[in-house]
Amino acid sequence: MDLLQWIFVPIQPFIWHPERIAAICAFLLLAFVFVLSIRRFPSWPLLIAAVVWGSFALWEWCAKAKGWDIRVDLFLIYPVLVVVTAWGRSRLFTSADIVGRLTRRWSGRAEARGSCLAFGPRQIRVFC
Secondary structure (H helix, E strand, O other), X not given: OOHHHHHOOOOHHHOOOHHHHHHHHHHHHHHHHHHHHHHOOOOHHHHHHHHHHHHHHHHHHHHHXXXXXXXXXXXXXXXXXXXXXXXXXXXXXXXXXXXXXXXXXXXXXXXXXOOEEEEOOOOEEEEO
């Protein structure tokens, strides 16, 4: 297997299969709605990743309909998909936005109670 085939192994199941790409798009949209319902604030990178995957599904449907065999476009599309999906996944599991919002929301309550513990480089408050 040459280097080019090795690089494109992860995207092979999606080439000429827009329905599989649409399933990934639907999964990302469901994850966005789930996170929105749990956290009460959106994770925009998930929505952006869903839009990019949806655009790729439309592009792949067009490529399949026209019968394009030589796919130079994947050199541009594949890195964008990888970066945007990784960004959406990393923002999903980082708690910086959660901690920031909770700290601002509960900071008045912490001062009123007088029983809080501060730790870390940002002095994040945790109630005892």
